[in-house]
Amino acid sequence: MSALVTAWQFDSKGSGEELSLEKAQSAPSDKIVWVHLDATHPDAKKIIHDFADLNDHVVASLFADNTRPRCDVFDDGYLINLRGVNVNEGKDPVDMIAARIWISGTRIISLRRQPMMAFNDLRHAFAKGRGPTGQGDFIARIANSLTERMSPILETIDDRITEFEDMGYLDSKTDSELVELRQDIARLNRYITPQQQALLKLSNLEADWLSDGCKATIRHALDSVMLYLEELKELKERMQILSDQLQTQSNGRIEHTMYVLSVIAGIFLPLGFLTGLLGINVGGMPGVEDENAFWLVTVLIGAIGLGQYLYFRWKKWI
The missing domain is CATH 3.30.460.20 (CorA soluble domain-like)
Known part of the structure; x- marks a missing residue:
């Protein structure tokens, strides 16, 4: 060419x-x-x-x-x-x-x-x-x-x-x-x-x-x-x-995600503390010999969780 x-x-x-x-x-x-x-x-x-x-x-x-x-x-x-x-x-x-x-x-x-x-x-x-x-x-x-x-x-x-x-x-x-x-x-x-x-x-x-x-x-x-x-x-x-x-928009999504995680942590933190306290391996734990103790604790934890959820809803946090 x-x-x-x-x-x-x-x-x-x-x-x-x-x-x-x-x-x-x-x-x-x-x-x-x-x-x-x-x-x-x-x-x-x-x-x-x-x-x-x-x-x-x-x-x-x-x-x-x-x-x-x-x-x-x-x-x-x-x-x-x-x-x-x-x-x-x-x-x-x-x-x-x-x-x-x-x-x-x-x-x-x-x-x-x-x-x-x-x-x-x-x-x-x-x-x-x-x-x-x-x-x-x-x-x-x-x-x-x-x-x-x-x-x-x-x-x-x-x-x-x-x-x-x-x-x-x-x-x-x-x-x-x-x-x-x-x-x-x-x-x-x-x-x-x-x-x-x-x-x-x-x-x-x-x-x-x-x-x-x-x-x-x-x-x-x-x-x-x-x-x-x-x-x-x-x-x-x-x-x-x-x-x-x-x-x-990106910041809004991040803030929303962080807020949801904070709410979840707010609900499960006291529940985690309670289950951790009941799980310590020392003598004198109440309900150890009671057959219904597990179900009572489960109901108690569920009630506390529900109460927290209703409280968060009342405060309009979720």
Whole structure:
């Protein structure tokens, strides 16, 4: 399998031509060329060096194992890392994956470690003749596509929390599910928060390829991200309320159990003392020679126990 996922040459009208790697590398400098690579392939770095003369810092950032959303300006280009939810089959959507993009002049390089629908959207748009019209439109569409796919994930988490809120009573199984939800919220917040800063910086870039219309699209994505952050904050607060409710219920169960044990101990402690006293092996014990002594003691103990029970009921202790 090649490191090249796809390569396109496109114009200001949104029409594009899919290229081989050789044609992409030899394309005229006045033509906008996008090369999309698989960052996990061993040939990816060599292709980048052949396609564009990047410094080691940029290359290291593009291939870093763990990247946070960012928008950095260099003398020869722009490094943009954004995150999107993982909608690949069998993957956890909350495990957000990175879109790594380098824009320099008319050359666009993007890398991914897993398939990303945002890049597939561009390929389909090119195939229909409705692709990006420039570098600014390219990055604006990526930002918008990544942002739109976050909404269903947040709605799913919201629905799950609502289910717990409607239950009224939470059990121990619910506790583990709540922990998973809190972890999901924390993982989303980890990348969406810096994504807000990256989009804000991107929307304020002074680049000749970034038009006001593209900036408006990016600001729309930024507004959505800010809304998502507010929703995450609200979800976190609702999770805290559920956790407090679960803790209160757990404490209530413990207190009830301890109370029941205390009542049982209160009833059987004097009875145990009486049976222990009658069980001492010394001379002079009353009733030793009486055949009915055992039954008399049994009735006495039963009467004492019943009397304690009725007394506890009268005092409303049980």
